[in-house]
Amino acid sequence: MISDKALVIGGKTYSSRLFVGTGKYKTPELMTRALTASGASLVTVAIRRVSLTDRSPESFWNHLPPSMTILPNTAGCYTADDAMHTARLAREALNTPLVKLEVLGDPKTLLPDTVALLEATQQLVKEGFVVLPYTNDDPIMAKRLVEAGAAAVMPLASPIGSGRGILNPLHIRFIREQIQSVPVIVDAGVGTASDAAAAMELGVDGILMNTAIAEAEDPVLMAESMKLAVDAGRKAFLAGRMPMKTYASPSSPTEGVPTISQVPGGKK
Amino acid sequence: MISITINGEGKTVPRDLTLAALLKELGMNDRPVACSINRTIVPKNDFSGRRLQDHDRIDILQIIGGG
Numbered sequence: 634m635i636s637d638k639a640l641v642i643g644g645k646t647y648s649s650r651l652f653v654g655t656g657k658y659k660t661p662e663l664m665t666r667a668l669t670a671s672g673a674s675l676v677t678v679a680i681r682r683v684s685l686t687d688r689s690p691e692s693f694w695n696h697l698p699p700s701m702t703i704l705p706n707t708a709g710c711y712t713a714d715d716a717m718h719t720a721r722l723a724r725e726a727l728n729t730p731l732v733k734l735e736v737l738g739d740p741k742t743l744l745p746d747t748v749a750l751l752e753a754t755q756q757l758v759k760e761g762f763v764v765l766p767y768t769n770d771d772p773i774m775a776k777r778l779v780e781a782g783a784a785a786v787m788p789l790a791s792p793i794g795s796g797r798g799i800l801n802p803l804h805i806r807f808i809r810e811q812i813q814s815v816p817v818i819v820d821a822g823v824g825t826a827s828d829a830a831a832a833m834e835l836g837v838d839g840i841l842m843n844t845a846i847a848e849a850e851d852p853v854l855m856a857e858s859m860k861l862a863v864d865a866g867r868k869a870f871l872a873g874r875m876p877m878k879t880y881a882s883p884s885s886p887t888e889g890v891p892t893i894s895q896v897p898g899g900k901k
Numbered sequence: 902m903i904s905i906t907i908n909g910e911g912k913t914v915p916r917d918l919t920l921a922a923l924l925k926e927l928g929m930n931d932r933p934v935a936c937s938i939n940r941t942i943v944p945k946n947d948f949s950g951r952r953l954q955d956h957d958r959i960d961i962l963q964i965i966g967g968g
Contacts, residue, residue, distance in 0.1 A: 654968030664966065679967025680935065682908045682960055685927060690963040694932040708967050721942055722962050726935035728945075793968065821968075843968030 637871055640838050642816055643731060643763035643784045645702070649674045650833070651863045652704070652818065654843025658852065661696035667846055668698055671856035675702040677733055677841065679709070680723045704765065706733040711746070713753040720757055732757065733787070733820075733841075734766045743793040743821075747774045751781060758782030767820050770804040772811055779812055786812060787820035787841060790832060794844040796824030799831055809836045825855075826862035833866025834874070903955040914953060921948040924961070935962040 640647045653673040658664035668676060676697065683690055697703070705723035710716035713736055720732040736753055738746035745768055757764050763784045768774055775786045788808050791797035799805055799819070809817050816838035823829050823842040832840055840863055849855035902913045907927075914923065920943060924930045936943045937960045943951055953959070 655966040656968045658966065677968055678964050680962045681965050683963045683965065685907060685910060685961075690965050691928075691932065693965055703964075705964070706967050718942075722935035722937065725942055725945055726933040726962060726964060728933075841968075 637867075640816060642765070647674045647702070647839070649860075649863075650839040650867060651829075651860055652677070652820075652839060652841040653846060653856070654841065655693070655697070656843050657847035661692050663852060664693075664847075665696045665698060667852040667856040668701065670853045670860070671846065672860045673701060675704055677704045677706050677843070679706055680719060680726060702731070703727055703729065704731050704733050705729065706767075707735045709737070710735060711737050713749040713756070716749070716753045717756055720753075720762060721760075724762065730761055730763045732762050732764055734764050745769055745789075747771070751777055754778055754781045754783055765818070770801045770808070772804055772807040775808045775812055775817075779815055783815065785816040785818055785838075787818045789821035790819050790828065791822030793821045794848075795822050796845060796848075797822055798824050798828035799835075802831065802835060805832065805837065806835050823859075826858045829859050829862040830866035830869070833863055834869050836870050839863075903953065903957075905953055905955075905957045905959055907959045908961055916955075917952045919949055920951040920953065920959075923953065923959075924948065927961070929961065929963070933964050936960065937962075 640650055649672045651671055651673050652675045653668055653671050654677045655664060705727055707716040707719040710719055716734060716736045723732060734753055736746050736749040738744050747769060750766055754764050754766050758781060765785045765787055766778050766783050767787045768778060770788045775788060778786050788805060790799040818839040818841055819832040819837050820841035823840060823845045829840050846852050846856045846859060903916050904913055920936055938957050
């Protein structure tokens, strides 16, 4: 059995391994109930120019549970410059060094532009940010991001909002095995509880999800399910699973079976 | 009076209005915001000291939901 260690990012300990996004909820009240049910200790937010007549940001802010750490993202940025500018604005607004760094390569797939991502990571680390880059499932890119000073790596399971679960579990496993100096958080593409549990069983340190909860028919119930799934998956990982075998291995002794028939093949 | 834009929308304000006073007038001084003027980020500490000038292009960034 492996003893558990705390989830620490940028010197701060997080009591929950489930991080949740705040987008796509039907109402702010529903968002609050779902976030609370999830038990998350960290939530992501976006930063935007909003029309002055739009009052919804006020309601949004008032509905964020005050105890949860806020992680601003650079969603919607397609260049390193835009992502860095957004990160700097978010740092000013929230007085936080944390940033979920997204530099997107394509609007249909929302896959990261890893070249620009690496460049932005290097620069923001120099400026004192605690950078959590949203990356793909390439173990070499993950390694490069850690070398650049990222405080965690966040490989996607599948495209943002697609709910397809982990497309490349072997690569997520590689990333976890090769990166031990910072947390590995699977971010994007989780669809339901088994996806979250499966990711945790691979040994990653946490999961970040948004659409899986916000677009469930019952987001509050799904948030509760995800809390349980992340916990279940983590415990299964720590418990050390049984080896997988090719052939059957009986669970009851083979000696002393009360037979009255002649078994074909001559076994008495 | 001077002419400025806020998030692309034109507005006329008194000369020497501070950024902090503008945010208060817009009802945005009670939650986290970021401001840039002519594409340069204004540190929060400078909001009360920064006086708006004619043709300033102000961007006010707010925190909203996102993944």
